[in-house]
Amino acid sequence: MRGKYKIVVKNNRLHYEFEIKRNITVIRGDSATGKTTLINMLRQSENLGASSGIEVVCSVPCRILEGPNWKLILENSSGTIFFTDEENTFINTEEFATAVKNSDNYYVLITRENLYNLPYSVEEIYGIHCSGKYHDTKKMYNQMYQIYSDYQELPIVPEKIITEDSNSGYEFFKAVGKEREIVCESAGGKSNIFQLLQKEGQEPICVIADGAAIGPEMDRLYKYTLKKKNIHLYFPESFEWLILSSGLIQGKDIQSILENPENYLDSREYFSWERFFTSVLTERTKDSYLRYNKKKLNERYLHEKNKEMILGRIKGVKFLIGK
Numbered sequence: 001m002r003g004k005y006k007i008v009v010k011n012n013r014l015h016y017e018f019e020i021k022r023n024i025t026v027i028r029g030d031s032a033t034g035k036t037t038l039i040n041m042l043r044q045s046e047n048l049g050a051s052s053g054i055e056v057v058c059s060v061p062c063r064i065l066e067g068p069n070w071k072l073i074l075e076n077s078s079g080t081i082f083f084t085d086e087e088n089t090f091i092n093t094e095e096f097a098t099a100v101k102n103s104d105n106y107y108v109l110i111t112r113e114n115l116y117n118l119p120y121s122v123e124e125i126y127g128i129h130c131s132g133k134y135h136d137t138k139k140m141y142n143q144m145y146q147i148y149s150d151y152q153e154l155p156i157v158p159e160k161i162i163t164e165d166s167n168s169g170y171e172f173f174k175a176v177g178k179e180r181e182i183v184c185e186s187a188g189g190k191s192n193i194f195q196l197l198q199k200e201g202q203e204p205i206c207v208i209a210d211g212a213a214i215g216p217e218m219d220r221l222y223k224y225t226l227k228k229k230n231i232h233l234y235f236p237e238s239f240e241w242l243i244l245s246s247g248l249i250q251g252k253d254i255q256s257i258l259e260n261p262e263n264y265l266d267s268r269e270y271f272s273w274e275r276f277f278t279s280v281l282t283e284r285t286k287d288s289y290l291r292y293n294k295k296k297l298n299e300r301y302l303h304e305k306n307k308e309m310i311l312g313r314i315k316g317v318k319f320l321i322g323k
Helices: 035-052 070-075 094-101 168-179 190-197 215-227 239-245 254-259 273-285 304-312
Strands: 005-010 014-020 024-027 055-057 062-064 081-085 106-110 125-131 140-146 160-163 183-186 205-208 231-234
Touching (some): 035 062, 035 081, 035 106, 160 168, 168 239, 190 215
Parallel strands (some): 062 081, 081 106, 160 205, 205 231
Antiparallel strands (some): 125 140
16 A cells, blocks of 8 residues: 545544555544544444444545454455554554554554554654634534654754664764764664663763654653753654765655655555665665665765765754864
């Protein structure tokens, strides 16, 4: 499944309208914010059809995923947007993560929990708010908003960089840090970032990780940075995305891919956008001097011109000489 989908769920009192473009979208929020109402409206529409008084508008089927037969339902479905909520405890399991990975569907998961088995984007974590668009008619108009739209408090001149893993991205920033007197350390995985930050001092720190999959860790990282003002978060889609968007790699369609990845990647083939951008970069450079290997950095990326093109794409993080 690929592409962006607009979804409208409405009756004579309520109107929900939003777009989704990735295989995993998470809706969070406290009680009485409209999450359960959305699920109930979708369920009534699915069970009762037109007699429910609820209209669901989307170019693909929208269904509720719940109950003990959820796995069987997924095995026999494709091209569908499934909605499920935290009352269905299977969404926290590795079994569900595996089923999502191997399916040709999109998922909207309504939960207050952090789903550590799933690689979802920081950009696709939403809350629901009610606007006054229909105030005069007493109709409530509900839209989604990005919960972490303001997480990046930049610019920053870091004295230390913490990267998510120890692959090519870490090697790149370690080399940059060495020449500019900036300490660079690998967390050894996104789940280790929070524990590592708790051991740090007061020097300006910038955490660089793949935004395309950092979603499960975002809640505690964001809350921690609100208390520790010396810690800053920079989450591009991925290191491979940075390289592709730097202009270093030539290709007529690269800009279009970067602007609308959802039109080019199949959710069955790529569990997250990070994997898609890795695939694109690897394929586009396989016969060039910039041949990319995720596990070990090609030193050509550290040549002065190439390095500066990549760093130039990083807005808000200043890598100063002598810092």
